[in-house]
Amino acid sequence: MAISHDLDGVLIAPNPQAPGLTRAVTGIDAQGEPVETSVVEERPLTIFLNGTEIVTAMTIGDYPAYLALGFLLNQRMLSPDETIKGVDYDEELETVVVRTDGTTRHEEKLKKKTRTSGCAVGTVFGDMMEGLDEVQLPQTTLKLSDLYALSARINRMPSLYLEAGAIHGTVLCKDAQPLVYMEDVGRHNAVDKIAGWMLSEGATASDKMLYTTGRLTSEMVIKTALMGIPILASRSGFTAWGVEIARQVGLTLIGRLRGERFVCLSGEQRLIRDVAPRDRKEDPRQIRKGAQ
Amino acid sequence: MAISHDLDGVLIAPNPQAPGLTRAVTGIDAQGEPVETSVVEERPLTIFLNGTEIVTAMTIGDYPAYLALGFLLNQRMLSPDETIKGVDYDEELETVVVRTDGTTRHEEKLKKKTRTSGCAVGTVFGDMMEGLDEVQLPQTTLKLSDLYALSARINRMPSLYLEAGAIHGTVLCKDAQPLVYMEDVGRHNAVDKIAGWMLSEGATASDKMLYTTGRLTSEMVIKTALMGIPILASRSGFTAWGVEIARQVGLTLIGRLRGERFVCLSGEQRLIRDVAPRDRKEDPRQIRKGAQ
Numbered sequence: 253m254a255i256s257h258d259l260d261g262v263l264i265a266p267n268p269q270a271p272g273l274t275r276a277v278t279g280i281d282a283q284g285e286p287v288e289t290s291v292v293e294e295r296p297l298t299i300f301l302n303g304t305e306i307v308t309a310m311t312i313g314d315y316p317a318y319l320a321l322g323f324l325l326n327q328r329m330l331s332p333d334e335t336i337k338g339v340d341y342d343e344e345l346e347t348v349v350v351r352t353d354g355t356t357r358h359e360e361k362l363k364k365k366t367r368t369s370g371c372a373v374g375t376v377f378g379d380m381m382e383g384l385d386e387v388q389l390p391q392t393t394l395k396l397s398d399l400y401a402l403s404a405r406i407n408r409m410p411s412l413y414l415e416a417g418a419i420h421g422t423v424l425c426k427d428a429q430p431l432v433y434m435e436d437v438g439r440h441n442a443v444d445k446i447a448g449w450m451l452s453e454g455a456t457a458s459d460k461m462l463y464t465t466g467r468l469t470s471e472m473v474i475k476t477a478l479m480g481i482p483i484l485a486s487r488s489g490f491t492a493w494g495v496e497i498a499r500q501v502g503l504t505l506i507g508r509l510r511g512e513r514f515v516c517l518s519g520e521q522r523l524i525r526d527v528a529p530r531d532r533k534e535d536p537r538q539i540r541k542g543a544q
Numbered sequence: 545m546a547i548s549h550d551l552d553g554v555l556i557a558p559n560p561q562a563p564g565l566t567r568a569v570t571g572i573d574a575q576g577e578p579v580e581t582s583v584v585e586e587r588p589l590t591i592f593l594n595g596t597e598i599v600t601a602m603t604i605g606d607y608p609a610y611l612a613l614g615f616l617l618n619q620r621m622l623s624p625d626e627t628i629k630g631v632d633y634d635e636e637l638e639t640v641v642v643r644t645d646g647t648t649r650h651e652e653k654l655k656k657k658t659r660t661s662g663c664a665v666g667t668v669f670g671d672m673m674e675g676l677d678e679v680q681l682p683q684t685t686l687k688l689s690d691l692y693a694l695s696a697r698i699n700r701m702p703s704l705y706l707e708a709g710a711i712h713g714t715v716l717c718k719d720a721q722p723l724v725y726m727e728d729v730g731r732h733n734a735v736d737k738i739a740g741w742m743l744s745e746g747a748t749a750s751d752k753m754l755y756t757t758g759r760l761t762s763e764m765v766i767k768t769a770l771m772g773i774p775i776l777a778s779r780s781g782f783t784a785w786g787v788e789i790a791r792q793v794g795l796t797l798i799g800r801l802r803g804e805r806f807v808c809l810s811g812e813q814r815l816i817r818d819v820a821p822r823d824r825k826e827d828p829r830q831i832r833k834g835a836q
Binding site: 274275277279280281282284287289291292293294295310396416417418437467468469470471488489490491492493494495507508512513514515516517518520525 | 566567569571572573574576579581583584585586587602688708709710711729759760761762763780781782783784785786787799800804805806807808809810812817
């Protein structure tokens with residue numbers, strides 16, 4: 253699969269050559285011969301909301317302001333209508349401070365958060381689940397031709413994944429157009445950076461879809477729904493709760509997307525079959541094997 | 545690749561047929577035809593240490609006692625010499641309570657933890673990093689023949705991954721023998737369940753190795769080192785900080801392990817090349833592509 257450097261219409265693309273995102277390290281291969289290989293960086297970033305330390309995230313380190321904004325937004329510690337006075341990133345201290353106009357409800361939220369956080373998969377469910385009741389997702393449609401074109405294009409775009417592996421990507425898309433492609437060592441950071449970008453740019457969510465390389469867990473589904481994006485697609489697999497929540501909120505959930513094969517477990521009414529279905533049947537085992 | 549049901553010498557193996565671990569859901573495939581597929585369960589489990597609520601983890605739900613013990617141990621909220629009075633799991637309340645003899649330092653720890661937790665990749669670094677100074681890893685050796693046999697056998701064992709995908713696995717091994725194979729929706733839960741099993745069984749760590757399907761991040765390396773296991777191998781890729789910490793503590797770190805190919809970025813002195821190296825050179829791109 254050849255890498256394609258066509259970035260036409262892409263607003264933010266991965267930059268595998270950017271200094272500080274990957275590191276060349278020397279080791280040995282199976283033959284015992286020295287190999288120099290490229291590995292992704294991973295560094296702590298401590299996010300503050302006004303005076304309060306909220307979290308230390310492990311991140312690749314690009315777009316700290318988007319990550320901070322998106323994390324606070326997706327954890328519902330920051331409401332979309334909050335007035336952001338500023339976002340200050342200090343590279344040396346590895347901190348980013350989001351300043352709002354006046355104190356938010358974050359202290360009260362924080363009390364709740366500290367009772368439930370530290371989750372082994374990095375989730376604060378209390379606040380996130382609450383928000384789902386208010387979610388209303390529009391009946392935006394998705395052409396299969398666009399889905400296939402997107403997935404082929406995303407897989408061919410230069411990325412840290414192709415360069416060094418061990419990283420997850422999330423792409424904000426409209427129809428067949430990848431708009432913002434974020435990568436991070438934590439797949440939730442990648443989606444949070446997209447949420448932060450959307451807040452900063454005042455981007456509409458209703459006509460977009462999210463593509464992720466990560467698994468379709470409850471948390472990915474909740475974040476996508478809270479962002480107001482009606483369609484979530486992944487090359488990876490599903491968890492039962494992810495499917496359950498997607499069906500509750502009416503989100504279209506497409507997984508195990510490989511070439512022109514996928515499984516849709518929720519919201520199939522949004523799909524428009526504008527391409528002739530292939531003859532050959534799915535090979536479930538092969539689909540599954542791509543699921544991780 | 546045929547599934548092999550040879551479980552000779554395996555103490556705990558995945559049980560894909562166990563009720564409650566996967567769910568059959570119906571959706572549609574790319575042809576628009578209905579498909580019934582199997583997806584992994586994901587449910588919250590709230591861990592208490594004596595009277596204190598510590599964390600709510602998202603887990604597949606098997607071995608809650610091992611998960612709770614291992615999580616507390618790996619977060620260093622529980623020291624290995626602590627006397628455990630009991631571990632009470634309540635399936636209905638989705639809680640597990642670890643009771644120790646007298647109060648531990650956990651309240652003080654907790655104060656620290658709540659300042660740093662909620663990390664987007666589920667990490668509490670404060671306490672974990674501290675423990676690394678005390679780590680002394682033995683010069684246990686690993687034959688390449690054993691490594692290849694292990695990886696082939698693990699990949700052929702019946703597992704939730706082969707059944708439903710979207711799940712990570714961690715296997716405690718000795719030489720060519722897989723001993724305990726845990727899977728979970730959070731890759732950290734899988735290694736925590738192994739830590740909990742080792743504590744409960746009083747298993748030695750010095751002669752073992754860990755195999756994980758997940759990426760070799762700082763947290764995976766730290767947990768393995770804190771568990772006293774000198775070798776960590778994965779089919780996935782590395783992060784720079786994971787490599788850095790492995791070199792600091794002298795842990796053998798093997799990644800991108802596919803068939804008889806791998807990259808070793810730390811502690812290569814433990815490897816014994818008892819198999820003739822193959823002629824063909826590595827194909828780095830192909831290795832990378834397996835890295836996620």
